[in-house]
């Protein structure tokens with residue numbers, strides 16, 4: 001009860017409800033300066049920003065923005081937040097993260113389509129999920145002020161490098177890792193939290209996804225860490241990614257770790273299927289990451305009058321539904337890809353289950369609705385986006 005109240009109070013405090021314009025009367029403006037957290041600016045940042053040019057071809061996550069935020073945790077306390085030029089970091093080889101994978105991260109996007117914004121989508125949700133991941137991985141909570149300030153400062157100083165074409169964005173990667181120099185298998189007592197950013201294009205090129213049903217390996221299991229955004233979960237998915245690629249497919253669909261019967265999610269996206277004109281998605285459990293895109297799609301779909309069903313989804317029933325035409329469409333969703341329609345599901349044996357609306361009939365409607373809000377092209381009646389005021393040195 002007490003924690004809940006603290007969050008309510010703190011979020012009300014951060015979000016200065018200043019109206020922006022007639023086009024987006026619901027948009028609220030984040031007043032960066034109302035967050036009291038002090039930031040130490042490395043003077044070298046000015047040159048780093050001045051010397052950076054945005055390349056024409058961006059790709060996803062390869063071009064890095066010229067500044068990054070960093071703050072360390074020691075003796076039970078967070079230190080001073082710093083803004084530094086993007087570059088290598090130094091760490092001892094016995095830092096615990098390198099041996100025991102005590103690491104968590106988040107993924108968010110800032111948009112600036114047509115030069116407005118930058119807008120950021122539901123950052124408080126990323127902060128809440130970050131702390132949930134931190135708890136699971138025996139790491140300290142990070143206060144909302146610190147998490148948000150670090151993200152906003154990076155966006156604010158990189159506002160000129162937020163790409164402006166629809167589908168493009170500044171991808172933000174907040175992350176925390178264990179830095180204590182000791183090889184004992186014990187929770188670290190020292191950590192570092194950082195935010196880096198990458199001006200990015202679309203995650204997938206055009207065309208539907210081809211998806212391998214992974215019937216052997218497991219990414220997560222009951223009682224494990226699947227619901228946390230912890231690096232180790234992604235490491236656990238990489239061997240299957242190689243198999244998927246070798247089969248000429250692009251994504252892996254994970255089933256529950258115990259029975260290999262129920263659909264869970266992809267390695268970096270949640271899963272939806274259109275069955276009898278309803279939207280079905282696996283109900284959350286401790287081996288599925290609760291996607292913010294998933295949550296937003298459920299809300300948008302319900303508001304469009306679409307029935308949304310969150311339930312255990314048996315993979316073999318889904319295949320029957322695809323074959324008999326009850327399931328007409330399936331798609332994956334997440335911050336990076338937003339919504340990506342699925343062309344077909346496939347077995348390792350080569351058998352394929354093509355989706356009737358592989359172009360994404362429902363998926364495209366929902367994608368456009370969501371992206372229009374994220375890019376600030378329509379009225380944001382949900383108060384999901386916030387504006388970050390650009391800053392210069």
Ligand SMILES: Cc1ncc(COP(=O)(O)O)c(C=O)c1O
Pocket residue numbers: 107265266267268269270289290291292293294333334335336
């Ligand atoms: C395993 C996994 N599932 C689902 C998602 C989708 O989450 P979100 O919509 O918050 O990006 C992600 C990406 O963050 C992910 O890594």
